[in-house]
Amino acid sequence: MRLQKRERQQKLAALLRENPVLTDGDLAEHFSVSVQTVRLDRLELGIPELRERLKDMAARTLDDVKALPIDEVIGDILDIELDKRAVSVFDVSEDHVFQRNGIARGHHLFAQANSLAVAVIDDDLALTARSELEFRKPVHAGDRVVAKAEVEPGSEKPRRSIVKVVSTVGEDTVFTGTFEMYRTHERGKEGQR
Structure with a gap:
């Protein structure tokens, strides 16, 4: 069963807090959505791409x-x-x-x-x-x-x-x-x- 957008974004943010090295592909597979959907979710949440997250950490x-x-x-x-x-x-x-x-x-x-x-x-x-x-x-x-x-x-x-x-x-x-x-x-x- 697919999650609603808001719930998916909340879970995505929580998952990245727990494991910040997950790629957009990993997240797309986890939530059964496209990589583009994950990128849009990250943008809406203000979460940078993996490379920027790694540099910051x-x-x-x-x-x-x-x-x-x-x-x-x-x-x-x-x-x-x-x-x-x-x-x-x-x-x-x-x-x-x-x-x-x-x-x-x-x-x-x-x-x-x-x-x-x-x-x-x-x-x-x-x-x-x-x-x-x-x-x-x-x-x-x-x-x-x-x-x-x-x-x-x-x-x-x-x-x-x-x-x-x-x-x-x-x-x-x-x-x-x-x-x-x-x-x-x-x-x-x-x-x-």
Whole structure:
């Protein structure tokens, strides 16, 4: 059953607040309407296109990252709360895949996850001490990889933090990683900058 325009627009706005990386095509499929209808709905609601939403989200996070320059993060950071969580998006292009089979090279997925794990640490220096990785599904050119990092609340080791990263394409998990991060200061201790 099709939704009335007002109800569809309310749900569209709520869905984009929850997941701002959805494309107009994703939204059109979700609501069983044309891409043009989604574009008109966004215009009426004053919601910018995906590229502008991503730029806006990335611009708001620039000052937060401490452990590495923002231009060294692989992908675009959309949201970050230091020592808690972070989200980045990485658009896979033809340059990131093997020519023979069109599958993304694993080091790009690792680089996105690892740089996000470094960026989420609230310290001037964060280094990957150890990692456990699992590549679950192939990623192809044209896919948008959304990586979500969460810092675990405590660590048994001083100056260490555990960051779990899950990367998805659409609804599918394509990569998971657990990163043990070395940090200059103990988390939450005085003197930490």
